[in-house]
Structure formats: structure tokens, C-alpha cells
Amino acid sequence: MTRTGATVVMEALARHGVDVMFGYPGGVVLPLYDEMLNWPQVKHVLVRHEQCAAHMADGYARATGKVGVCLGTSGPGATNLVTGIATAMMDSVPMVVLTGQVNTWAIGTDAFQETDIQGITIPITKHNYLVTDVDDLPRVMAEAFYLANTGRKGPVLVDIPKDVFQGKTDVDFPEATQRRGYLLPGPALQEMIDEAAELLNSAERPVVIAGAGVVWSETHKALAELAEKADVPIINSLLGLGSFDRDDPRSLGMMGMHGEAAGTIATQHADLVIGIGMRFDDRLTGKMSGFAPNARKIHFDIDPTEFGKAIPAYCRVLGDLADSLPRFVQAVKPAKHPEWWAEIRRWRESYPLIVPDDGRFLARHVVDSLNRVTKGNAVVSTDVGQHQMWAAQFYKFHQPFNWLSSGGLGTMGYGFPAAMGAQFARPDAEVWCVVGDGGFQMTLQELIVAAEHKLPVKIALINNGFLGMIRQWQEMFYDNRYSHAHMANPDYSKLAEAYGVGFIRVTKQEDMDEAVRQAEAIDGPVLVECVVQMEENVYPMVAAGAANDDLIMDPAVAPREKVKA
Amino acid sequence: MRRQHVVTALLENQVGTLNRLTSVFRRKGVSLESLSVGDCEQSGYSRMTLVVSGDDSDLNVVMGQLLKLLDVVDIQDLKVDSSVRRELALVRVGASPQQRGEIIEVVHVMGGRVAHLAKDDLTVEFTDEPRKIEHFLSLMEPYGLREVVRTGTAAMRVD
Numbered sequence A: 001m002t003r004t005g006a007t008v009v010m011e012a013l014a015r016h017g018v019d020v021m022f023g024y025p026g027g028v029v030l031p032l033y034d035e036m037l038n039w040p041q042v043k044h045v046l047v048r049h050e051q052c053a054a055h056m057a058d059g060y061a062r063a064t065g066k067v068g069v070c071l072g073t074s075g076p077g078a079t080n081l082v083t084g085i086a087t088a089m090m091d092s093v094p095m096v097v098l099t100g101q102v103n104t105w106a107i108g109t110d111a112f113q114e115t116d117i118q119g120i121t122i123p124i125t126k127h128n129y130l131v132t133d134v135d136d137l138p139r140v141m142a143e144a145f146y147l148a149n150t151g152r153k154g155p156v157l158v159d160i161p162k163d164v165f166q167g168k169t170d171v172d173f174p175e176a177t178q179r180r181g182y183l184l185p186g187p188a189l190q191e192m193i194d195e196a197a198e199l200l201n202s203a204e205r206p207v208v209i210a211g212a213g214v215v216w217s218e219t220h221k222a223l224a225e226l227a228e229k230a231d232v233p234i235i236n237s238l239l240g241l242g243s244f245d246r247d248d249p250r251s252l253g254m255m256g257m258h259g260e261a262a263g264t265i266a267t268q269h270a271d272l273v274i275g276i277g278m279r280f281d282d283r284l285t286g287k288m289s290g291f292a293p294n295a296r297k298i299h300f301d302i303d304p305t306e307f308g309k310a311i312p313a314y315c316r317v318l319g320d321l322a323d324s325l326p327r328f329v330q331a332v333k334p335a336k337h338p339e340w341w342a343e344i345r346r347w348r349e350s351y352p353l354i355v356p357d358d359g360r361f362l363a364r365h366v367v368d369s370l371n372r373v374t375k376g377n378a379v380v381s382t383d384v385g386q387h388q389m390w391a392a393q394f395y396k397f398h399q400p401f402n403w404l405s406s407g408g409l410g411t412m413g414y415g416f417p418a419a420m421g422a423q424f425a426r427p428d429a430e431v432w433c434v435v436g437d438g439g440f441q442m443t444l445q446e447l448i449v450a451a452e453h454k455l456p457v458k459i460a461l462i463n464n465g466f467l468g469m470i471r472q473w474q475e476m477f478y479d480n481r482y483s484h485a486h487m488a489n490p491d492y493s494k495l496a497e498a499y500g501v502g503f504i505r506v507t508k509q510e511d512m513d514e515a516v517r518q519a520e521a522i523d524g525p526v527l528v529e530c531v532v533q534m535e536e537n538v539y540p541m542v543a544a545g546a547a548n549d550d551l552i553m554d555p556a557v558a559p560r561e562k563v564k565a
Numbered sequence B: 001m002r003r004q005h006v007v008t009a010l011l012e013n014q015v016g017t018l019n020r021l022t023s024v025f026r027r028k029g030v031s032l033e034s035l036s037v038g039d040c041e042q043s044g045y046s047r048m049t050l051v052v053s054g055d056d057s058d059l060n061v062v063m064g065q066l067l068k069l070l071d072v073v074d075i076q077d078l079k080v081d082s083s084v085r086r087e088l089a090l091v092r093v094g095a096s097p098q099q100r101g102e103i104i105e106v107v108h109v110m111g112g113r114v115a116h117l118a119k120d121d122l123t124v125e126f127t128d129e130p131r132k133i134e135h136f137l138s139l140m141e142p143y144g145l146r147e148v149v150r151t152g153t154a155a156m157r158v159d
């Protein structure tokens, strides 16, 4: 059937079950905005800055496992998307990014609002396209969704010139998408699975580090079976939180620069480390040469380029976890590791994460209240900074797809729009955004969008008057010389009023639970400003570049400054 | 170990493929010594030969990332003893009428061809293995190398 390029795009979105997209118009995408009016099944959310369209699409994807879609016009619209695209790329989030481009005949002439967004985004997309012929559009749109959501997921950008939106084509969508240069790994090799199982069967001090791959492949049940059958501790990477129930006694929480001490120490003492759907990121391993020095490593991943990139794995299991993990669980022999667990228990007891009860009001109390009141069942997004680490430490997730945080890129400004994206995707879910006063000021203009849509998203704003993470580093590594870490805040009650969102201010620990309940009771967006102790540090900590043996403990927990793991 | 690698890749012809490829090398800080690309036996595809020097493990990472590019169908690191490598050099050397005969004799002995003759120089076309090209250039050096253009290595696997 003959239809315009703009129709092809909307048809593709509808075919792929996109119920919400996030965007901002401009000259060259007007044909698409016009066509949109004919497609009520694809709701469009008008953001107030394109960066947030990308973060909302990202939040939508992380909260559902579906492909998130965002849209910007050519030139500044496209460049404003860049931070959000890079964020999604670093965390392998499936996204289709649509950008308008100047007319094909004007490309390369420095036309008004022309920018080479394809060139700009080569390193930050899984793949990208500039469509110069409307007949290619059905194939490209199908490919974009396919690429974004298969294998190692990631953002795919499609740049569409105005005349391609307006042009007509009768080319159909392809039945199936195939590109010779795109190979997905087949089933994992049985000999690798057997070898991995053999290694685990003979290990005395094994640990599993589970990453976001478990979330995306929805293999959390297999992971839980593995934990039980092999009696192995499960540690999570930052992005892997939610892939294993934090209330399970075998959960050791998050590992990394601010991971829980027991998990980090256990890994340093382990004789076998099994990385599952994670990439041994430098923030997790600490100094690479000092990471788990006595352990053989097994690495399960869908992306072969991850093998050997950070650490040399002894045994590599290439494949989709949906295939390999259940087979691994089956191949593993039931085991018990009472001595290993006794040691781990000692570390846990010696170096717990603590919520002080000394009259001060801390970010930790905020997260702890949230966790208790919502029973660990809310969708929680964070921004980047101290509050992010406290949220990762103290919010006890039970299910996957409830945790949204920019891990790889560490993008300030991510948290609030990501929470909104999640709330648009799951209107009935309780969604909380834990955000710093620094990062909130990067994207808070989206409050008006939350108000406009009566989005019930709740914001726990951690007002510490500082770029807290920066301040902590300056305190610890720059001799207390605070350089531009302090920061003025607006009057948030007036801000909330101006934007028409609910507002609660909390200044005392004992009021926090009630504030969470009050916010829950309000049908619409609520800004909960938590005015906390200004100078407070995240512990434990492994300094950048140090080995994981050099854990700096909370002075309130361990009197010595450093504990050799 | 740091050494020279000759890599051959089968590419889908798309606008910007080269851009994507070289972007991977740039990010890894690996510089390309030569690159040659042209049509091949499959329509819609090209074969490219890349010569790079670098650490084996760095190169492994680069090869993996190249293979991940959609436009790259296949990529192989060729072994010296199971590949044929050739390069074409165009060499303009100074040649007074008195020197001409002598130069042309050397060119013929080496298996080159005179592509163009001018008043005081001549242009030689020379095809061989890269290291023979180096040797040939050293023979021409005394006459004055006015301009040298090399295509970069083209290589093919043979078993």
C-alpha cells in the first residue's frame, strides 16, 4: 500500500507495540508530528528538553524490558539527545532513537539546523542509519527494532530527512530481518557448560557476580535456582540489582567501589568467581591486577568481545543466558559450603551496612524508609552521586526491572526523567526517584510534564547542599579542599508550587516514614525534599585505582582506617 | 607481543562503513599503516586489507569490535606463511638522459615497468611483496625519489 515515510514510521512503532514515545518537534519532523495525530495507540509525551526524551525512553525500557523510543528534530534536537544515547549505550539499554534530518538535497551544505548526527553517534549507538530513500524506510525501521532488542541490546538511531518523511513508498515491512554482518551466538557449547559446572562442583569458595544480563534475559529464576543448588553467594553488579532477591540469605548485595564489604572481601578470598551477564567494569573490580587474585574466573556473556577485555577468564560461556544459565544450573551438582558461609557470615557481622540512629537525618534514612514503607517493591530510579550508592546499598529489591540507574556513563540528570519514563510505561507501579540536589537541577524542568500528565511519580530529593560525591572525594583525596562542591538550592516548595506538584519537606529522621506514606497517598507527582546532614560519606569505599583489598570502612563500623580483605 | 598484522575483512557496501571501521581503531589508539579496499567476487560487498602494528591482545579486542559492526561480515588476521601479499608502488625518479638506460635496466631486472617517461624523470610501476618494494625503493634512492605513491598491501589467504 502506498503511504508516506511518516506513516511508515508510525506503522513501525505500532507494530512493535510502542505505546508511549517521548519527543520534541522541530521543522523537519513536522510531517511525522502531523501523522502522529492519526495514531492514538502510540501516545507521544512532549518533554521539555530532548535529553530527557532519551532518558525517559531509557527508563521505559529498563522498567519493562521493551524497546524505548524517543524523537528529536535535526541539529540541536539531535545533539540534545546525545547524552541520553550514550547513557543507554554504556548500559546496553534497547532504544530506537528517531531524528529528523534536513532534506536529502541539502545534506552536506551546512543547511539550517543540519548536523551530522550519524557521524556523531557512531561510537555511542549499536548501529545507526541515515535513510536517504523512502523505499528503504520499512526495512530500516524493522532492522532498528530488531537490532536494539536482540543480542547485547543497545540504542539504534535512525536519521530521517524531511523529504523522506514526505516521500511515498509501497514497500512492505520485511517478514524477517537478516544482515550477514549481524550474528547472534547460538546455543552455548555443551563442553563449556560442563567445564563451568565442573569448576563450580570442585570449588570450595565460589561466588557469583550477577549483572544486568540476568535482568534483560529474564533468567532471575535460574539464578535463584543456582544459588540454592550450589549454595553459592550471589553478589550483584550495580546494574544487576533486582536480578536476585536481596532478602535471600544468599544475597551479598552490590559489589564495587561502594559495594558491601562482605561481598568484596568474599570475592578477594574466593577460589572461583563466576561473572554472569556482567562486564567486570573497573568500578567493580578495583585495580584489575588485584581483583580476586586466587580465583579462577568463569564468564557468561552474550557478547564475545567482553571476554578477556577486562579480565582473562579461564572459562568462557558464550551465548544467551536464557539458554546457557538453565543448562548450567542443570549441569551443576547440589553442594553445601558451610565453612565458606561461616567465613562470609563473620565478614557480614563485622562490617555491616549501618543506618545510624544518633539524631542526625541522613540520606540513608531516606532510602531505608522508602525500602521499609514500600517493602522493596517500588520501581526506584536514581541520579548519580552519593545518594545513588546509598540507594543501591539500602533499597532491597526483590524483582528485576525495578531498578534504573546510570551505571556505565554515570549521567547526572538521568534519574528524574528515567523515573518518569518508567511511570509512563507502568502507570500502576509505585515509582520513586531518589535524586541529588545537583542532578535534580539538571533536568527538573520535566516537573511540568509530570504535572501535566498527573504522573504519580514520587521524588525523594536529597538536599545536602553539596555535590556530595565531589565533596567526599575532595575531603578524602584533596585534603579537605572543597572546590566548587558547595551549591545553592532554590526554594523547592516554591518550585513545586510553581510547577503544580505536591510538596513535602522532611528535616527529621522520625518524620520520614510518614512522609513516604503521605506522598503515596497523593494522586500525582510529589516532591519530597529531604534536608539531610550536609557532610556525610559513603562507605565502604575502594579508592579509584586501588585494589579491592584496600577497603576503607565506615569509621563507625571498623575503627581501623583500612581493612585488609 | 607487538608485531605487524595483516587483516582482511569482507564488508557490506554501505555509506560510512569506512568511518565506522576507522573509528574503532581511533578509539583503541591503534594506527593504521595501510588500508586498501575494492570490489570483490560478491556483488554489494568489498574486501579490505588492513596493515596494523600493535599488541596482540589490543588487536584481538579491535578485531572483535570490528566484527561487531553490522557492515563487517567477516574478518581474519592473516598468517605470513599462508597468505599472498602484494602492493603496487608508483615511483617517480629523477633521470637525466644519461641515467635513463641504467635506471630502466634496474627496473627491468627487478620486474618493474616504466609507466611514464618525461624530460628529466621517469615513473615506474612496481608490484611485489611489501618488503621487496622497500628494497626497490632503496635501489632508486640514489637517483632521487621525487614522489612515491603506494597502494597499501592487498592480501589473500592461501592454504
Ligand SMILES: Cc1ncc(C[n+]2csc(CCOP(=O)(O)OP(=O)(O)O)c2C)c(N)n1
Binding pocket: A383, A384, A385, A386, A387, A388, A410, A411, A412, A413, A435, A436, A437, A438, A439, A440, A462, A464, A466, A467, A468, A469, A470
Ligand atoms: C553530567 C555529569 N556531570 C558531572 C558528573 C560528576 N559528578 C558525579 S557525582 C557528582 C555530584 C552529584 O551531586 P548531587 O546530585 O547533589 O548528588 P550527591 O552526591 O550530593 O548525592 C558529580 C558532579 C556527572 N556524573 N555527570
Ligand SMILES: [Mg+2]
Binding pocket: A436, A437, A438, A462, A463, A464, A465, A466, A467, A468
Ligand atoms: Mg547533593
